[in-house]
Amino acid sequence: MSERLTRADVVHVARLARLTLGDAEVQSFTLELADILAHAHDVASLDTAGVVPTAHPLPLVNVLRADVIRPGVDRTEVLAMAPWAEDDRFRVPKILGETT
Amino acid sequence: MSAPTRTVVTVSTGDPGTAANIAADVRAGRRTAVDVLAQHFARIDAHEGDVHAFNLVLRQQAGEQAATVDAAVAAGIDPGPLAGIPVALKDNLCTRGIETTCSSRILEGWKPPYSATVVQRLAAAGAVAVGKTNLDEFAMGSSTENSAFGPTRNPHDHTKVPGGSSGGSAAAVAAGFASIALGSDTGGSIRQPASLCGIVGMKPTYGLVSRYGLVAYASSLDQIGPFAHTVEDAALLLENIAGHDPADSTSIDAPPPSLVAAVRRGRADGVPGLRVGIVEELSGEGMSSDVLARLDVAVDRLRTAGATVGHVSVESTKLCLSAYYLIAPAEASSNLSRYDGVRYGLRVSQGAANVEEMMANTRAAGFGAEVKRRIMLGTYALSAGYYDAYYGQAQKVRTLIIEDFRRAYQQFDVLITPTSPTTAFSFGDKTADPFTMYLTDVCTIPSNLAGDPAISVPCGVGDDGMPIGVQLLGPALSEAVLLGAAAVIEKGN
Numbered sequence: 001m002s003e004r005l006t007r008a009d010v011v012h013v014a015r016l017a018r019l020t021l022g023d024a025e026v027q028s029f030t031l032e033l034a035d036i037l038a039h040a041h042d043v044a045s046l047d048t049a050g051v052v053p054t055a056h057p058l059p060l061v062n063v064l065r066a067d068v069i070r071p072g073v074d075r076t077e078v079l080a081m082a083p084w085a086e087d088d089r090f091r092v093p094k095i096l097g098e099t100t
Numbered sequence: 101m102s103a104p105t106r107t108v109v110t111v112s113t114g115d116p117g118t119a120a121n122i123a124a125d126v127r128a129g130r131r132t133a134v135d136v137l138a139q140h141f142a143r144i145d146a147h148e149g150d151v152h153a154f155n156l157v158l159r160q161q162a163g164e165q166a167a168t169v170d171a172a173v174a175a176g177i178d179p180g181p182l183a184g185i186p187v188a189l190k191d192n193l194c195t196r197g198i199e200t201t202c203s204s205r206i207l208e209g210w211k212p213p214y215s216a217t218v219v220q221r222l223a224a225a226g227a228v229a230v231g232k233t234n235l236d237e238f239a240m241g242s243s244t245e246n247s248a249f250g251p252t253r254n255p256h257d258h259t260k261v262p263g264g265s266s267g268g269s270a271a272a273v274a275a276g277f278a279s280i281a282l283g284s285d286t287g288g289s290i291r292q293p294a295s296l297c298g299i300v301g302m303k304p305t306y307g308l309v310s311r312y313g314l315v316a317y318a319s320s321l322d323q324i325g326p327f328a329h330t331v332e333d334a335a336l337l338l339e340n341i342a343g344h345d346p347a348d349s350t351s352i353d354a355p356p357p358s359l360v361a362a363v364r365r366g367r368a369d370g371v372p373g374l375r376v377g378i379v380e381e382l383s384g385e386g387m388s389s390d391v392l393a394r395l396d397v398a399v400d401r402l403r404t405a406g407a408t409v410g411h412v413s414v415e416s417t418k419l420c421l422s423a424y425y426l427i428a429p430a431e432a433s434s435n436l437s438r439y440d441g442v443r444y445g446l447r448v449s450q451g452a453a454n455v456e457e458m459m460a461n462t463r464a465a466g467f468g469a470e471v472k473r474r475i476m477l478g479t480y481a482l483s484a485g486y487y488d489a490y491y492g493q494a495q496k497v498r499t500l501i502i503e504d505f506r507r508a509y510q511q512f513d514v515l516i517t518p519t520s521p522t523t524a525f526s527f528g529d530k531t532a533d534p535f536t537m538y539l540t541d542v543c544t545i546p547s548n549l550a551g552d553p554a555i556s557v558p559c560g561v562g563d564d565g566m567p568i569g570v571q572l573l574g575p576a577l578s579e580a581v582l583l584g585a586a587a588v589i590e591k592g593n
Contacts, residue, residue: 010476017433017479018440018456019472020464029476032534036425036477037490039535043422043497044489053495054502056320056350057306057551057576063349077197077213083447090442092455 005034107147108255109276119185119279119333126184133166133184140186143276153272154231165228180226188278191232194313203247204237206466207445216313218341225340233268239317242540246470260524263293270297281327288544291556295519295569300334306551307352310345318431321548331586335359366584370405377412377512390562391518398559398570401592416504424545426494433478515573519556523566557586
């Protein structure tokens with residue numbers, strides 16, 4: 001955590017985030033993200049023993065509604081906005097690359 | 101940046117009057133919604149080329165909506181409490197069949213199959229939607245410089261930013277293109293542009309306004325809220341969008357509060373006995389001297405109106421900026437994973453051997469630099485080995501902030517700070533170093549982390565003649581108190 005963010009970290013994170021980055025972007029993000037994370041050191045290094053994390057400002061649990069059928073969004077309208085649709089489905093390029 | 105360099109309108113001298121006046125006149129048949137709309141379109145025609153508040157002006161639809169309102173009045177039917185009021189909508193609010201872009205290339209051309217709850221409520225109350233306003237891409241920024249469609253200019257000085265991310269909505273109201281507007285506020289995106297453009301802007305309590313149909317940035321922080329020329333107009337707008345919505349599981353299941361009455365009470369009776377705390381950590385270092393001078397003026401007005409004033413330390417506000425820039429990007433990295441070129445928006449297939457490469461290439465082409473930066477930061481903060489150190493720690497800091505505010509509100513009813521450390525800055529001033537831009541949110545971020553309401557109200561101008569806002573903060577669901585106090589500050593203007 002205390003070690004500085006590396007170029008390899010940025011390449012790894014870009015893969016996780018499904019972002020194709022050019023060399024110049026990898027370079028600039030390595031510097032910028034390291035800089036921002038250095039500013040976050042005050043939070044990262046704080047003694048928080050015994051502090052419960054807050055994920056959400058409202059103490060809500062199990063918000064339920066009546067199980068009744070209601071109209072949803074229109075299928076034609078939704079598919080009309082897809083880059084590629086066929087037979088009432090979204091079409092995508094093959095999932096498994098060159099295999100099969 | 102061609103002449104004229106100033107396109108601001110003030111409701112005291114401007115033609116249309118306040119939103120409250122417009123609705124009262126239209127409902128009573130003294131004015132038509134069509135005439136009111138024409139006044140606003142005349143301003144748009146004259147000045148939008150300089151200001152660039154809108155991604156899309158809804159000329160035809162607005163005309164039809166206004167005519168429907170007038171027809172209702174003619175038939176003796178009340179069109180609703182917002183009858184004929186021209187309203188601008190931030191372009192991250194879904195409008196069925198109408199392009200909603202979030203000022204991003206990745207959503208360019210997307211027409212949502214449904215409308216946001218707030219958009220439906222405005223229409224049902226008789227308001228007239230004039231256009232979709234510009235923003236920092238996906239609401240990530242403080243100047244609108246991150247819009248993929250070019251920045252919005254501050255109506256008070258076209259060489260200055262309007263603030264952000266709801267800069268288009270703030271500029272549209274300040275320039276008289278719309279009477280009121282909706283924005284969204286994740287770390288100050290309503291209050292900071294309101295301050296920089298010289299108008300009122302409010303972030304309500306988390307859960308008071310339904311987020312259904314607001315394109316998500318950071319879901320535990322995002323909240324929709326009003327922009328207006330006057331505190332009363334902000335209250336009127338908020339009253340009409342607040343309230344439970346079964347379509348948003350985080351919406352508070354309670355009747356909407358009465359807010360306009362609170363504003364009138366504040367204006368008439370002042371704020372006798374109100375305990376006002378000046379936040380020490382946000383009223384000294386890092387704030388420009390003219391901003392602090394106007395804060396003093398606002399405090400004096402509250403004191404004169406009956407408030408007791410003291411100082412209070414909210415120590416964890418010092419950690420807010422760091423905590424926010426871990427939590428918000430983390431949530432954003434998750435929320436923005438849906439833009440993958442499959443169901444809507446841009447798809448870049450060329451050169452992609454499989455679906456995963458298509459997704460990565462689409463996202464690379466469709467997102468701007470700041471959005472990529474925050475996705476990267478958030479993905480890193482959530483990744484194996486770093487989660488506890490960054491995201492986990494930030495969530496614990498959030499608890500500390502909530503506890504700090506709770507302590508402060510045992511002593512004080514409301515807290516006061518500047519809204520922004522400075523007046524509006526020039527284009528390019530803060531784009532070189534991302535962290536410099538992040539610092540502009542230092543006063544506004546704490547209430548998002550706490551989930552509490554806060555309002556920015558204009559209080560004069562700085563050394564450069566540009567508007568300065570002051571911010572009032574209160575505990576959850578204290579909107580009526582905040583609006584009453586804001587009315588006192590406004591009354592002195």
